[in-house]
Amino acid sequence: MIRNKARQPVVAGMHALPYSKDIGMTERHSGALAILGALDDAGLTVNDVDGICRYVWQPTTEMEMARVLGVPNLKWFGAQDYGGGAGPPTVALACAAIELGLADCVVVWRSRNRSSGGRPWAGQMLAEGQDQFERPFGIVRPADGIALLVRVWMNAWGWTREDFGRVAITVRGHANRNPAAMMHQKPLTMEDYLASRMIAEPLCLFDNCLETDGALAIVLVAAERAADLSLGAPPAYVTGYALGSGPQVYAMTNYYGEDLTRSPNAFVAPELWRNTGLKAADIDVVQIYDAFTPQVPLFFQEFGFCGDGEGAAYVASEDCLTYNTSGGGLSEAYVHGFNLIVEGVRQVRGVSTTQVDDVAHCLVTGGNVVPTGALVLSKEPW
Amino acid sequence: MSTALPPKPVADRDTQPFWDGVDAHRLLVPRCTSCGAWIWQPRPLCPRCHAPDPEWVSVGGNARIASWTALHPPVLTVWAEQVPFVVLLVELDDAPGVRMIGQLVDGDGTLLKTNGEPEGLAMGAQLALRWRVDEAGQTLPAWMLAG
Numbered sequence: 360m361i362r363n364k365a366r367q368p369v370v371a372g373m374h375a376l377p378y379s380k381d382i383g384m385t386e387r388h389s390g391a392l393a394i395l396g397a398l399d400d401a402g403l404t405v406n407d408v409d410g411i412c413r414y415v416w417q418p419t420t421e422m423e424m425a426r427v428l429g430v431p432n433l434k435w436f437g438a439q440d441y442g443g444g445a446g447p448p449t450v451a452l453a454c455a456a457i458e459l460g461l462a463d464c465v466v467v468w469r470s471r472n473r474s475s476g477g478r479p480w481a482g483q484m485l486a487e488g489q490d491q492f493e494r495p496f497g498i499v500r501p502a503d504g505i506a507l508l509v510r511v512w513m514n515a516w517g518w519t520r521e522d523f524g525r526v527a528i529t530v531r532g533h534a535n536r537n538p539a540a541m542m543h544q545k546p547l548t549m550e551d552y553l554a555s556r557m558i559a560e561p562l563c564l565f566d567n568c569l570e571t572d573g574a575l576a577i578v579l580v581a582a583e584r585a586a587d588l589s590l591g592a593p594p595a596y597v598t599g600y601a602l603g604s605g606p607q608v609y610a611m612t613n614y615y616g617e618d619l620t621r622s623p624n625a626f627v628a629p630e631l632w633r634n635t636g637l638k639a640a641d642i643d644v645v646q647i648y649d650a651f652t653p654q655v656p657l658f659f660q661e662f663g664f665c666g667d668g669e670g671a672a673y674v675a676s677e678d679c680l681t682y683n684t685s686g687g688g689l690s691e692a693y694v695h696g697f698n699l700i701v702e703g704v705r706q707v708r709g710v711s712t713t714q715v716d717d718v719a720h721c722l723v724t725g726g727n728v729v730p731t732g733a734l735v736l737s738k739e740p741w
Numbered sequence: 742m743s744t745a746l747p748p749k750p751v752a753d754r755d756t757q758p759f760w761d762g763v764d765a766h767r768l769l770v771p772r773c774t775s776c777g778a779w780i781w782q783p784r785p786l787c788p789r790c791h792a793p794d795p796e797w798v799s800v801g802g803n804a805r806i807a808s809w810t811a812l813h814p815p816v817l818t819v820w821a822e823q824v825p826f827v828v829l830l831v832e833l834d835d836a837p838g839v840r841m842i843g844q845l846v847d848g849d850g851t852l853l854k855t856n857g858e859p860e861g862l863a864m865g866a867q868l869a870l871r872w873r874v875d876e877a878g879q880t881l882p883a884w885m886l887a888g
Contacts, residue, residue: 478815481817483748484746484748484749485748485749485751486748486749486750486751487751487753488753489782490748491750491751491752491756491760492750492782492841492842493842494748494750495747495748495749495750495875495879495881496828496842496843496844496881497812497816497820497826497828497844498828498842499748499816499817500816503810503812503828506810507808507809507810507828507830508808510808510809510810510864511807511808514808514864556813557811557813557825557856558813559810559811559812559813560809560810560811560813560825560856560857561810561857562810607788609782612842614807614808614830614840614842615781615782615839615840617838619807619808
């Protein structure tokens with residue numbers, strides 16, 4: 360990789376609006392407030408912004424957001440698709456523009472009224488494209504889609520419901536320490552987990568993420584620009600990022616290729632290690648996309664923190680790296696994984712409510728059963 | 742926001758033969774006329790050799806369970822009284838490597854109200870093809886446990 364230190368992307372600002380079941384405003388409105396908050400955190404204004412990137416699923420386009428905010432001109436704009444896979448790829452799109460010198464200050468946001476706005480799966484009654492072979496048969500909710508894959512993983516490696524319960528309980532513990540988390544005051548035990556109702560077997564209620572209204576944003580600038588700013592907090596340097604799909608990929612219903620035990624993350628991981636020059640042992644804390652608990656053990660094995668099939672045993676072991684320190688999508692808030700990115704910045708700044716000591720590198724991932732990506736946020740520059 | 746109808750399959754030029762086959766109670770799977778690869782889901786070109794116009798081959802429909810789930814609330818209104826029912830990922834005996842989605846039904850093609858623990862439901866279990874008419878009158882391939 361050719362690296363221009365002056366152009367290294369830096370997260371200079373971040374902001375999260377309070378999470379709720381009903382945020383009381385449009386996603387356009389909450390998104391604008393999140394971006395303004397992140398700019399303020401960085402000591403910047405809308406006049407500094409020359410790029411905006413968003414999730415394809417964000418109903419507000421970059422241009423509409425630029426109008427709402429009064430951005431004078433966008434030199435760079437774009438969007439990344441695939442639901443919860445889009446988080447790190449959207450940040451990566453902004454980073455690539457900064458590294459190439461196409462933009463100096465790019466904002467990335469996700470605002471979503473996933474609670475008050477209803478369930479998107481409940482209103483899609485025409486099944487077109489890949490959906491025609493899935494939705495009429497009952498594979499409608501994201502939980503239905505992943506459940507069939509989870510069964511395959513359990514069968515392949517002997518994973519159990521208790522293995523998934525451990526994930527739910529661990530991240531709930533983090534949420535219990537995070538006053539901003541939706542589940543801050545609700546402890547969870549294995550007894551609670553095993554007694555909860557089924558949603559899409561083998562997944563029960565607590566294997567599923569929350570349904571939340573939330574809005575978050577970050578501001579990325581080039582390192583040479585960050586040096587001129589009087590940042591209120593330490594910068595979080597983007598050491599690298601990678602995207603991946605794998606062959607014959609289908610988002611959420613990745614059933615038709617040769618190997619059902621490989622997610623797109625199996626293709627992201629080697630690229631991320633190559634692009635960053637890092638290895639699993641260099642990572643101090645991870646924020647793993649956790650719309651569903653089984654995504655966590657799969658992450659650890661696909662990124663080489665343990666061997667193939669050993670993800671659940673690794674999660675249960677004392678060696679397991681600390682993950683999802685804000686409570687993640689399972690217990691802090693479900694905002695398509697953007698809270699994981701913001702929590703990654705907090706870990707690098709040293710301000711998490713479940714702070715890991717001396718964080719040099721925090722890895723953040725997108726959803727691993729869709730085309731996805733990952734990135735590494737770091738304390739020190741290249 | 743929900744409805745008393747199930748999601749409706751919308752065929753396009755690349756998939757219409759499949760749904761025409763379903764209406765005639767024939768399970769048609771595309772196969773490359775050049776390299777012989779089975780193709781699923783349907784598409785206009787063979788992804789292996791890029792030959793156009795895969796042929797639609799009528800297959801027997803016997804299959805094995807590659808995975809399954811059982812659905813519980815909250816579900817679409819149309820299924821509220823029918824859950825739990827089992828949705829299968831099946832691998833076709835006559836089209837190796839082709840996996841498709843279908844519901845678990847009885848011998849008459851009636852959706853079984855059952856959770857994920859009926860006798861015989863297991864990875865690799867043998868299935869036989871049946872035809873189910875859904876709540877909107879749409880015929881769908883479905884499978885019953887065989888043996």
